[in-house]
Amino acid sequence: MKFMKKYLFQIILTAALTLGFRFTAMAAQIHGNVDEIHEDSISGWAWDASNPDVPLTVQVSVTDRSGNLVFQQTAEASIQRDDVSASGYGSGACGFLVPVDWTGLPDGSYTVLVTTADQVIGGTQQYYKGQASLRSLGIFKTTGYCPCQRCSEGWGRSTSTGAIATANHTIAVDPNVIPYGTKVMINGVVYTAEDKGGGVKGNHIDIFYNTHGETQAQGTQYAEVFVVEA
Structure with a gap:
């Protein structure tokens, strides 16, 4: 009887895991x-x-x-x-x-x-x-990336949120610091947090550019970052 209970539990567990995998796979499509x-x-x-x-x-x-x-x-x-x-x-x-x-x-x-x-x-x-206000998040390190293989490792303009990266709009952030969808102003330009990168941690923002030459011109800089809020 104990064997049957254990066997039945294994079947139920396997079925539950399989069903969960199927739902995950469907959602991922x-x-x-x-x-x-x-x-x-x-x-x-x-x-x-x-x-x-x-x-x-x-x-x-x-x-x-x-x-x-x-x-x-x-x-x-x-x-x-x-x-x-x-x-x-x-x-x-x-x-x-x-x-x-x-x-x-x-x-x-x-x-x-x-x-x-x-x-x-x-x-x-x-x-x-209505009238939006700016709230300072402090000084952040800013770098640049583009759709090239070197910068995006084959992802091109695809982002972690599903957005298609565009210049003067998309930035990669640490979501624990700046949540996805947040609009921030950097040097007078308003960007939207739509992506993340393996090397983007803490007070670091990676700004999307169209070309690798622009990312090189960006280099590593430091700028005050403001959240755009009501």
Whole structure:
């Protein structure tokens, strides 16, 4: 009887582990990102590698600082995105754009969450309505990287959040110091934390550039970093 109980437990454990692996594998097939949050819309892309020709349905939710849901809408991710296709994500017909009327909401900080198939796309994003303020994080070391093999080790413009890296926008950070989606100002330019790097730890930011020559010109510098917040 003890043998049967032990055998049954092993079967249940094996089944649970197998099921968990399958769910993980399924979730890993979905790629996407929230690219832009404008004063009148939220846009991005979502693509299922396991079913590449079927558009995903995304749900966009916005909550205020107190956690109250102030906006929610679904949309089909089927807009053509040539930049996504060029990065290796299917035909590129996986973009979405959801109109949002921010004018009826009071000034302040809002959290934007995009989900599809019970998976969050691009992490949580912050939108600041009204006059934003700057909060200093102190002095950081800043370096540069680009899509070349030497800098990105074959990842090109792909990032750890699913965003497609763009110059004057994307930075790699230590997420324990600067969470993904945070907007920071460095030397007057506002960037978004969308990536991380093996050598980026603590007070260190890696700025994305289009060419390796630009990364060399950047070199290693030190600058005061400000969080852009409401």
